[in-house]
Amino acid sequence: MFEIRVICNPGDTDRITAALADTFTTGTVRCLPSRHDDRARLYVAADHKSATTADTPESFRQDPETAYALAPSITSEISWTAYHSVGRPTGALLGREFWLRKAALLDRVALAEDEDQSADAVELATEAARRLIEFDRAGEEQYAGVPHGPDHPDTKAKPRGYVRQEYAAWQRHQ
Secondary structure, three states, rough: OOOEEEEEHHHHHHHHHHHHHHHHHEEEEEEEEEEOOOOEEEEEEEEEEEOOOOOOOHHHHHHHHHHOOOOOOHHHHHHHHHHHHHHOOOOOOOOOHHHHHHHHHHHHHHHHOEEEEEEEEHHHHHHHHHHHHHHHHHOOOEOOOOOOOOOOOHHOOOOHHHHHHHHHHHOOOO
């Protein structure tokens, strides 16, 4: 395992992060402003890819079963999110883990719903995904951003795919 530091233009971060993920097995990408100019600093924990690596981040965006394979039961996640939101009606002081787990929970509920009843569940899951994306854009905590960061056009087009990508990356590091 090693860490890679890249200093680049902010508009290139998604492309560079994706290229690093294609070449290495990467962990969470930390994106910070440069100390002296308008550039971005990327820090990525990486390791050499093995020939048998089948769990690429791109697959998590497409496959909810893979992204949520190690997730606790829906009932357990409901209890966890309820417990952590007590006394915080506006969501004040809730960290990224809360917003990620809540978005993943609502995504899983929407996936499990009957097609006839899923409109509300899909809407709630999409809104929770957008809340996570807003949180990640604010840069308060780290996000994986592989293959797409919170500012990427695919993230805006498929916010629930972003949740699956981020949940799978988070779960791998638990």
